[in-house]
Amino acid sequence: MTLHSADPLQVISEQSPPSPLGRLCSAPAEVFAREIWARKPWLSRAEDLPGSVTDVFSLQAADELLSQRGLRTPFIRLAKDGRVLPGSRFTGSGGAGASIADQVQDDAVMRLFADGATVVLQALHRTWPAVGELAAGLSEDLGHAVQVNAYITPPQSQGFAAHYDTHDVFVLQIAGRKRWRIHEPVFTDPLPENPWESVAEQVRARADEVPVLDATFEPGDCLYLPRGFIHSAQALGGTSLHLTFGVHSAIERDIVKAVMKRLESSGWRASLPASWNPGSPEGHAQIQQVVDELREALTHVDVQALANSLHDQRDTLQRPEPIAPLAHATLAANLTPADRLRLRHHVNPRTQEQPDKSITLVAAGQRLHVDARQLDALERMLSGEEFAVEDLPLPDDEALDLARRLLLAGIVTA
Secondary structure: OEEEOOOHHHHHOOOOEEEEEEEEOOOOOOHHHHHHHHOOOOOOOOOOOOOHHHHOHHHHHHHHHHHHHOOOOOOEEEEEEEEEEHHOEEEOOOOOOOOOOEEEEEHHHHHHHHOOOOEEEHHHHHHHHHHHHHHHHHHHHHOOOOEEEEEEEOOOOOOOOOEEOEEEEEEEEEEEEEEEEEEEOOOOOOOOOHHHHHHHHHHHHHHHOOOOOOEEEEEEEEEOOOOOEEEEEEEEEEEEEEEEEEOOOOHHHHHHHHHHHHHHHOOOOOOOOOOOOOOHHHHHHHHHHHOOOOOHHHHHOOOOHHHHHHHHHHHOOOOOOOOHHHHHHHHHHHOOOEEEEEEEOOOOOOOOOOOOOOEEEEOOOOOEEOHHHHHHHHHHOOHHHHOHHHHOOOOHHHHHHHHHHHHHOOOOOO
């Protein structure tokens, strides 16, 4: 297998703001989707990517989280020599008024890190806003949920043994240098129920073979790695910090599960006969009967209803833009026609027309019913452009009421 790097002619233009995917991958979006996604690794060097990694995260930001933000497990773990360390070695009480026993002890983390332990900041998209914004945007670009971990490795240390992940990743080097070795999979398209430990011997053997990639990453470099590819990394010459954007892909089996869930809710509850024997001719006939009924039922599956349920499921996996709850509640209570609002980022709104011609707005985990007369105003609010409440094509009282409802539902923001 050949590892491909960026062709200069394919590098995304810096003349327009890059998409979140373009921030992490030098291949154009259509090339990534057609030739790279779920197929092969792709290494993008810093000079082929826009922006500065320090705008996303830094060692100083990591120190702030570790020392000043009251971080708790499981938002942090430490590993050394390929093994995860017990949380009790670096957590304890927060002191008077904050006696929760699993808060990070910065001095303990310092000593373990100095002794060669790797610090892992888990779910960093929930604790550092710039990382959360990039992760949410990447999720929109890809159509799959994204979470982020940070890995901080002392010089010359390897935090984890060679392994594979059961989700795709983008690895963004933030600080320091790290040598990465990538090997072909031993398990094609592994799922969470297929962890690398289940084939540990094969993974170790494959890691001893010639890698498909052996490269040193500098700050700003980013690697896309499909699930299943075996990898290991070692810090070189100084403290290394990289972010791993884990892409939790929806798979075809999710559609099958959603279909079966809908079918199971509508029948097949009857008990099988007494003295049930699946190996008998009668048992075979009963199995065949159910299979035939299932085949017939599949021809009547409501694809739109299925799509809606899968959309709802996806939305629960990715949080929208953070909002200030106290400020927004106050704004909603005192909203005026002159107030300016916009669609909250990453809420992925969609509308569904009901039999009575009313509209159901689905976004941010909420379902709001809107009169068909308000559709033009609703479309204006969901356009993504900033708007003044008084500019909505509705009487002032009605415009205020609709804007207030969307504010309190967390769909629009100031």
